[in-house]
Amino acid sequence: xxxxxxxxxxxxxxxxxxxxxxxxxxxxxxxxxxxxxxxxxxxxxxxxxxxxxxxxxxxxxxxxxxxxxxxxxxxxxxxxxxxxxxxxxxxxxxxxxxxxxxxxxxxxxxxxxxxxxxxxxxxxxxxxxxxxxxxxxxxxxxxxxxxxxxxxxxxxxxxxxxxxxxxxxxxxxxxxxxxxxxxxxxxxxxxxxxxxxxxxxxxxxxxxxxxxxxxxxxxxxxxxxxxxxxxxxxxxxxx
Ligand code: ADP
Ligand code: MG
Numbered sequence: 001x002x003x004x005x006x007x008x009x010x011x012x013x014x015x016x017x018x019x020x021x022x023x024x025x026x027x028x029x030x031x032x033x034x035x036x037x038x039x040x041x042x043x044x045x046x047x048x049x050x051x052x053x054x055x056x057x058x059x060x061x062x063x064x065x066x067x068x069x070x071x072x073x074x075x076x077x078x079x080x081x082x083x084x085x086x087x088x089x090x091x092x093x094x095x096x097x098x099x100x101x102x103x104x105x106x107x108x109x110x111x112x113x114x115x116x117x118x119x120x121x122x123x124x125x126x127x128x129x130x131x132x133x134x135x136x137x138x139x140x141x142x143x144x145x146x147x148x149x150x151x152x153x154x155x156x157x158x159x160x161x162x163x164x165x166x167x168x169x170x171x172x173x174x175x176x177x178x179x180x181x182x183x184x185x186x187x188x189x190x191x192x193x194x195x196x197x198x199x200x201x202x203x204x205x206x207x208x209x210x211x212x213x214x215x216x217x218x219x220x221x222x223x224x225x226x227x228x229x230x231x232x233x234x235x236x237x238x239x
Pocket of ligand 2 (some may be wrong): 048049050
């Protein structure tokens with residue numbers, strides 16, 4: 001049986017000191033993230049990235065906790081958290097953050113190397129992942145030799161390399177035209193369908209509409225919205 005890796009927040013909050021007072025970047029937020037694709041929308045400066053960085057353990061809360069199954073993320077040591085992230089998280093950022101001196105193939109292999117996968121196995125896995133994102137023949141290209149959309153697809157292949165239970169994406173389609181953005185989004189729905197927890201920050205309403213679950217952030221306050229009905233996969237035969 002696979003371990004419980006349910007992502008859950010408990011009174012999670014973050015404030016920043018500002019002059020005499022403080023800025024509330026995130027008001028106390030308690031939520032259990034369901035598996036599938038959750039879209040987080042909200043205006044610029046509302047606290048979306050603050051939330052994601054806390055869920056990732058990149059930033060520490062001023063109050064509250066992040067639980068992944070039975071693990072209190074911020075109670076781990078720095079090194080323990082890094083190992084935990086490597087095992088269970090994947091990240092996609094607005095800019096692809098690929099290592100510029102490594103080829104696409106080497107970028108995808110990188111987390112597998114860190115995870116201790118033997119060379120032959122990780123070469124094959126990276127190749128299969130690049131195939132899945134439609135870049136099977138671009139493995140030897142450096143990031144600078146790829147278009148923005150292609151580089152972002154490599155970044156997604158890398159994020160999904162260790163089959164993470166939790167995928168966090170902060171405006172991954174923000175720098176892309178809408179068609180390329182759609183392709184990138186398709187790649188994130190695959191792990192969502194496979195029962196992973198995928199959290200996508202986007203300011204694009206059309207992109208958000210494709211998600212299974214919806215959260216809105218405004219002035220640091222996160223609101224969980226009602227689900228949006230999706231078209232059924234197959235409709236029953238008409239009478
Ligand atoms: P979003 O991602 O929705 O655009 P952020 O989470 O980046 O918003 O920011 C939320 C609020 O927290 C903003 O008011 C921002 O100015 C503030 N903030 C974010 N990071 C810091 C920081 N390191 N120091 C001070 N204030 C910050
Ligand atoms: Mg942001």
